[in-house]
Amino acid sequence: MRKQLRLSGSGGQGVITAAIIFAEAAVSEGKQAVQSQSYGPEARGGASKSEVIIDDEKIYHPHVKTPDFVLAMTQKAADKYYSDLNPEGTLILDDDLVPTSPAFKNIIRVPITKLAIEKLGKALFANIVALGVLVKVTKIVDFETIKKSVANRVPPHTIEQNMIALQIGFDAV
Secondary structure (H helix, E strand, O other), X not given: OOEEEEEEEEOOOOHHHHHHHHHHHHHHOOOEEEEEEEEOOXXXXXXXXXXXXXXXXXXXXXXXXXXXXXXXXXXXXXXXXXXXOOXXXXXXXXXXXXXXXXXXXXXXXXXXXXXXXXXXXOHHHHHHHHHHHHHHHHOOOOHHHHHHHHHHHOXXXXXXXXXXXXXXXXXXX
């Protein structure tokens, strides 16, 4: 059941946090998971990606070679990180921040950041909206499990808003 995911965007968008939460949810369901990350020296605004491998069996090599799912939260991320996507995989794009879709057959466009701003008042929640989208599209972890993982990872005073963000992303697909 090995699934490989790549979450990408720019520093500060929270794609690394989203990947960590996703991996934690998988582990809490008894799956094996590894997560890695890389980002540019700019910290905020530079290129950022995080990769997750989830499997029912041991994972001996933590490097994603051919992702099954790629989330791109910016145009630069879409252009840079989709090229090795499995031809049968799915490319998920933030509709407003990725105006030009790469040439790929399975694309899902969701206005992730716009939904976070319109429904919650802050782009800060875009990574959790994206997480809701990923849970719905990938079907790797259960929605109730991801809710628990989000609640365990975010600051306590933001749990309610993050639960709303998760539901918004899940329902947006």
